[in-house]
Amino acid sequence: MTALTNASLFALFSIVITATPMVAGFAFALRPTAARLGQVRALTLVGVFVTLAVMLSGSVNVLIYLARQSPTLPDPRAELYNSIAEILVIPFIGVVFLALAWVGVAIGLRKPFDH
Secondary structure (H helix, E strand, O other), rough: HHHHHHOOOOHHHHHHHHHHHHHHHHHHHHOHHHHHHHHHHHHHHHHHHHHHHHHHHHHHHHHHHHHHOOOOOOOOOHHHHHHHHHHHHHHHHHHHHHHHHHHHHHOOHHHOOOO
């Protein structure tokens, strides 16, 4: 839970961005149309890019933090592992939302719609 409280505003905003394709996927599941499917595809691409951007910005922040640490630290690996784990929480949530979006698409594709 500390990963979410330590998350930047960009990381928290990325959760909202990746939740958008999930909502569009569920809308497609309820009323499938070609326009909605195209919207899910485009929003998924945005979600993938923002997830990668969060991982990169988190990695940069961790590297800057570790570079500023005192060289007399006994073992910096614990800090590194904890930081990497915090970096991966937000992208994990984003990927789960994207997976749920495509579950909605899979459900919607079972129904006939205008191709």
